[in-house]
Amino acid sequence: MSPLCLLHDVGAPSLGVGGSWCKHWAPPSPVQGRAEGSGRNMPRLPAAAGRAASPAPPQLPDEPVSLQAAPGGLFRLRPGDPFSGPATVVWLAVLALGFALVCEPHENLLLAESTLRRLARRLLGALRLLGPGAEALLRAGHAEALLDRLLPHGQLLFLGEAAAQALEREAPAKALR
Amino acid sequence: MFTAAAEGLLKQAREIPEEELGRFVSHVAALLQGRDAGAEAVDCLQRLHLVVAATKYPRTLDGKFVELLQTVLCSPKYPEQVQVLCAAILREMSPCNELILSCDDVQDTKLLSLISSILLAQGDKKAEVSAVAQRVVKVLEGRLPEGQSFRHILPVLSNVISISPVSLAEEQINVVSKKMVDWLRYASTQQGVPQPSGGFFSNPRARQPGPVTEVDGAIATDFFTVLSLAQHYTEDQWLNMQAFSMLRKWLLCYGGEGLSTPNSDDRSEMDGSVISMVSTTSTSSHLLPPKERLREKAFEYCQRLIEQSNRRALKKADGELQKACLIEAVTILDIICKQDSSYVYRTLSSLKILHSRISGDVAFARALLPLAQFFLNHSETAAVDSDAVYKHLFTEIPAQLFHNPSLAFEFIQFCKDNSQLFTDTSSIFRQSFPNLFKFLAWNSPSLISEFVDLLPFLLDAGTAIEIFHLLLDLPCLTAALDIQLSTSCMPSARSTSLSASEKAACDPAVKPATCLEAFRHPLYKSMFQYLLRVEAAPEDSPERLIPLRQLLGSLASSPRVVQCAETVPVLLELFFSVVAEFADKPLINQLVLLVLQRSDQLYETSAFKDDVYRVLSSQLLTLCKLHPALLVELSKELLEFLASVNNIRNKEALFTHMVWAIGEYMSVSYDKRCTVEQINRFFEALEATLFEITQLRPLASIPNYAPRVITVLMTTLTKLASRSQDLIPRVSLFLSKMRMFVQSPAVTSVYCEEDREEILNRATELMNLLKMPSVAQFVFTPPVDVATTAFQRDANESLPFALRIVSRLLEGGAGFMPG
Numbered sequence: 001m002s003p004l005c006l007l008h009d010v011g012a013p014s015l016g017v018g019g020s021w022c023k024h025w026a027p028p029s030p031v032q033g034r035a036e037g038s039g040r041n042m043p044r045l046p047a048a049a050g051r052a053a054s055p056a057p058p059q060l061p062d063e064p065v066s067l068q069a070a071p072g073g074l075f076r077l078r079p080g081d082p083f084s085g086p087a088t089v090v091w092l093a094v095l096a097l098g099f100a101l102v103c104e105p106h107e108n109l110l111l112a113e114s115t116l117r118r119l120a121r122r123l124l125g126a127l128r129l130l131g132p133g134a135e136a137l138l139r140a141g142h143a144e145a146l147l148d149r150l151l152p153h154g155q156l157l158f159l160g161e162a163a164a165q166a167l168e169r170e171a172p173a174k175a176l177r
Numbered sequence: 178m179f180t181a182a183a184e185g186l187l188k189q190a191r192e193i194p195e196e197e198l199g200r201f202v203s204h205v206a207a208l209l210q211g212r213d214a215g216a217e218a219v220d221c222l223q224r225l226h227l228v229v230a231a232t233k234y235p236r237t238l239d240g241k242f243v244e245l246l247q248t249v250l251c252s253p254k255y256p257e258q259v260q261v262l263c264a265a266i267l268r269e270m271s272p273c274n275e276l277i278l279s280c281d282d283v284q285d286t287k288l289l290s291l292i293s294s295i296l297l298a299q300g301d302k303k304a305e306v307s308a309v310a311q312r313v314v315k316v317l318e319g320r321l322p323e324g325q326s327f328r329h330i331l332p333v334l335s336n337v338i339s340i341s342p343v344s345l346a347e348e349q350i351n352v353v354s355k356k357m358v359d360w361l362r363y364a365s366t367q368q369g370v371p372q373p374s375g376g377f378f379s380n381p382r383a384r385q386p387g388p389v390t391e392v393d394g395a396i397a398t399d400f401f402t403v404l405s406l407a408q409h410y411t412e413d414q415w416l417n418m419q420a421f422s423m424l425r426k427w428l429l430c431y432g433g434e435g436l437s438t439p440n441s442d443d444r445s446e447m448d449g450s451v452i453s454m455v456s457t458t459s460t461s462s463h464l465l466p467p468k469e470r471l472r473e474k475a476f477e478y479c480q481r482l483i484e485q486s487n488r489r490a491l492k493k494a495d496g497e498l499q500k501a502c503l504i505e506a507v508t509i510l511d512i513i514c515k516q517d518s519s520y521v522y523r524t525l526s527s528l529k530i531l532h533s534r535i536s537g538d539v540a541f542a543r544a545l546l547p548l549a550q551f552f553l554n555h556s557e558t559a560a561v562d563s564d565a566v567y568k569h570l571f572t573e574i575p576a577q578l579f580h581n582p583s584l585a586f587e588f589i590q591f592c593k594d595n596s597q598l599f600t601d602t603s604s605i606f607r608q609s610f611p612n613l614f615k616f617l618a619w620n621s622p623s624l625i626s627e628f629v630d631l632l633p634f635l636l637d638a639g640t641a642i643e644i645f646h647l648l649l650d651l652p653c654l655t656a657a658l659d660i661q662l663s664t665s666c667m668p669s670a671r672s673t674s675l676s677a678s679e680k681a682a683c684d685p686a687v688k689p690a691t692c693l694e695a696f697r698h699p700l701y702k703s704m705f706q707y708l709l710r711v712e713a714a715p716e717d718s719p720e721r722l723i724p725l726r727q728l729l730g731s732l733a734s735s736p737r738v739v740q741c742a743e744t745v746p747v748l749l750e751l752f753f754s755v756v757a758e759f760a761d762k763p764l765i766n767q768l769v770l771l772v773l774q775r776s777d778q779l780y781e782t783s784a785f786k787d788d789v790y791r792v793l794s795s796q797l798l799t800l801c802k803l804h805p806a807l808l809v810e811l812s813k814e815l816l817e818f819l820a821s822v823n824n825i826r827n828k829e830a831l832f833t834h835m836v837w838a839i840g841e842y843m844s845v846s847y848d849k850r851c852t853v854e855q856i857n858r859f860f861e862a863l864e865a866t867l868f869e870i871t872q873l874r875p876l877a878s879i880p881n882y883a884p885r886v887i888t889v890l891m892t893t894l895t896k897l898a899s900r901s902q903d904l905i906p907r908v909s910l911f912l913s914k915m916r917m918f919v920q921s922p923a924v925t926s927v928y929c930e931e932d933r934e935e936i937l938n939r940a941t942e943l944m945n946l947l948k949m950p951s952v953a954q955f956v957f958t959p960p961v962d963v964a965t966t967a968f969q970r971d972a973n974e975s976l977p978f979a980l981r982i983v984s985r986l987l988e989g990g991a992g993f994m995p996g
Contacts, residue, residue: 072582073623074582074586075586075622075623076626076627104339108425108508109587110501110504110543114498114501133180133182134186137183140226140227140262144261144264145258152329153293154336155335157418157422158403158418158421158498158501158502158505159418160392160403160404160498166407
């Protein structure tokens with residue numbers, strides 16, 4: 001199953017990356033970092049999607065975007081809302097984009113966080129997410145290839161920096177359009 | 178992504194009409210069927226993928242086209258990029274009825290991986306999961322053709338286990354277990370050879386790969402693991418990494434007695450901890466059955482990871498990996514020990530050493546949780562006392578690391594997973610609840626729902642009062658933590674001469690100018706210390722914190738404080754609903770008094786106060802209902818509360834609910850001690866208050882009390898009068914004056930027409946009722962058993978209804994009687 005689902009949400013576009021679970025096929029919900037709870041008026045997460053969107057398009061950074069200081073966190077989804085079993089969501093915010101990784105209860109959350117950061121960094125580059133224009137929407141092939149390398153079939157991988165770079169080198173050089 | 182162009186494209190993709198889509202699909206089909214499936218085909222497939230993915234409800238593409246996609250996928254003559262996109266489109270459309278794909282007889286591992294990903298997305302209606310599982314294991318069993326790799330299909334297996342662990346039969350489990358043993362324990366320790374670039378000048382013998390290294394650069398001392406570094410990796414080394422990545426899941430499913438799902442409660446494995454009859458020493462381990470052998474190798478792997486995590490990584494990412502590996506290793510060791518308790522002794526000693534190594538290092542704090550879990554699960558088996566571990570975890574970690582959102586989340590999950598530990602009041606777990614609330618105070622949005630689950634375990638008769646105060650002061654805690662964090666970030670005293678602000682902080686006579694100064698100021702220091710305490714410590718005089726609360730008011734607009742304040746009403750409601758289940762009468766009395774007392778001592782933000790009053794007032798009623806006699810027992814304090822008109826102005830909800838409760842429950846049918854004198858005392862207090870708020874002073878403006886205050890006071894006075902009938906004339910006289918009140922110019926300018934009419938109507942109805950005292954008595958004080966019929970219980974409906982009927986009767990309404 002594809003862990004990638006290109007989603008468009010009401011507030012601001014967010015790229016939902018659902019991985020490492022697949023009880024049934026269900027499109028990952030547009031995760032905008034909302035804390036689930038007792039159904040009362042729950043306070044909203046300081047979700048990146050929507051809050052930080054500035055009217056002017058952001059400058060494309062010259063150096064690779066550093067995600068170490070990017071806001072992120074964890075929260076839990078209860079069974080049935082929206083997935084059939086309980087899940088933990090790892091999220092990361094980069095400027096006005098939100099990335100989310102949906103984990104099963106027994107998965108290693110620290111690994112999920114570093115995987116998400118690595119994925120986000122690569123996706124920002126490969127999909128040109130911060131550029132003007134709509135290119136990102138038409139690069140599903142690149143996203144698929146990236147996910148297949150770093151999160152094959154939704155499996156979190158224990159990869160050091162050297163291993164991740166070795167994987168990158170293996171990827172056949174595709175002619176960039 | 179934020180641009181209008183992207184929005185426009187997405188809209189286009191969603192709204193593309195069927196006809197146009199059909200034409201586009203035919204065009205793509207033609208491209209694919211033609212010889213040249215190059216860049217244009219790729220581009221079109223990307224667009225098609227967007228169309229299929231962008232709509233919420235699945236698009237149905239032409240059946241023939243879907244077949245074509247599957248053919249393209251399986252045909253080797255198409256470039257990989259095209260195949261990947263076809264697979265992506267087929268997945269987006271899943272579940273799909275026109276699927277003819279099958280993984281039987283597929284030899285190519287990359288293709289098998291793509292096909293499996295599609296089949297596993299079909300919802301397992303035609304046993305696709307089982308078919309995929311069978312095929313994958315078959316391929317893993319066999320010999321790998323040249324140029325192929327198992328790396329593509331091992332993750333498929335991992336996926337299969339998550340969906341349906343029963344898809345694998347025992348022999349297949351054994352086959353895979355054996356392979357995993359080889360991959361985990363016997364992978365090559367030499368670095369891989371780079372793929373030959375194949376140029377004229379390349380010399381395959383030029384570079385001999387060296388051995389793999391550790392994360393600190395040293396040559397590897399033992400077998401290959403995920404923490405071994407190389408420039409290029411061999412096939413078996415990649416499989417080593419993948420096998421470890423799925424090891425936890427595998428052991429959870431297949432490592433114990435019988436089958437489990439990876440997400441089932443780990444505690445079900447406790448029964449499976451039969452001491453293995455087969456020797457588990459390494460020398461004879463090749464005689465072990467596959468499951469036990471894998472367990473042994475997994476044990477060795479984890480021990481090696483623990484040793485490797487002690488090295489100082491040269492790269493930051495490797496350091497992060499070390500921590501993740503440590504957590505994983507400890508968790509897997511925990512699982513192994515649950516499945517075979519003979520491992521406990523071997524594991525315990527190394528984990529104790531590990532604990533003493535990392536307990537002082539905040540960078541490794543997250544690993545302390547699985548460690549503590551291990552000790553909780555297995556200390557008893559080994560008759561080892563691990564209290565020091567728990568004490569360190571609960572007293573030090575929250576205080577130091579409350580601001581780490583991931584640790585906060587995992588810590589609270591740990592508490593929830595071990596909630597039975599909190600039932601013992603004297604235990605270190607229960608006693609450290611003030612520390613636990615620091616996580617919530619700092620990370621409210623993500624942790625509020627977790628705390629809703631956890632709070633009931635923390636509450637009992639011994640902790641209720643302290644937790645009540647804590648909840649009301651939660652935003653103060655957030656502000657205090659903010660200050661604590663700021664002060665710890667400040668550089669420590671640089672020179673011998675103190676700066677002016679530091680001098681001010683030490684001088685008790687000088688008031689601190691900022692919160693930061695106050696932190697060290699002798700007057701405020703102990704208050705801060707109390708608020709930031711790590712253990713439960715009931716406070717006898719909560720008004721001690723008033724100056725601190727006022728000081729912290731300057732941080733009331735900080736987003737974190739605001740978010741925390743929003744969670745308090747939710748928790749307060751939960752608090753009362755849990756306490757209602759076990760509270761005895763003295764505790765209820767204490768809580769009512771505290772509600773009244775704390776209503777003056779709340780953190781000063783208007784939204785927060787309003788929300789808290791709203792919750793407290795409705796909960797006050799609940800408490801009165803549980804223990805109506807409290808009105809008599811606390812009559813002195815209640816009278817004081819009712820006498821102050823300020824209470825109406827500042828805490829209207831609280832006041833009106835209190836008055837209503839008095840009207841409802843102050844009666845001899847609820848408490849024999851409710852004498853006529855008691856009723857008269859309350860009557861007089863309420864009458865005085867009503868008089869004060871309705872008296873018309875010439876040339877003075879009427880303060881704008883909500884009409885509800887007036888009507889509730891009138892109704893309660895009437896109710897009391899119906900029980901002590903000497904008071905009836907006084908009430909009637911008062912009510913008769915309401916017409917004058919309502920029609921006076923001062924009042925017409927302040928209240929709207931509807932409100933004045935409402936007040937007047939209610940006064941008239943009450944007066945009419947009092948003309949028939951025995952009816953009034955019945956209506957207002959029904960005998961307790963009658964009061965439990967559905968009609969009576971609905972307080973909102975029954976009284977106004979009764980009043981209206983009586984009024985109609987008195988006015989001799991024509992046509993009221995049938996016939």
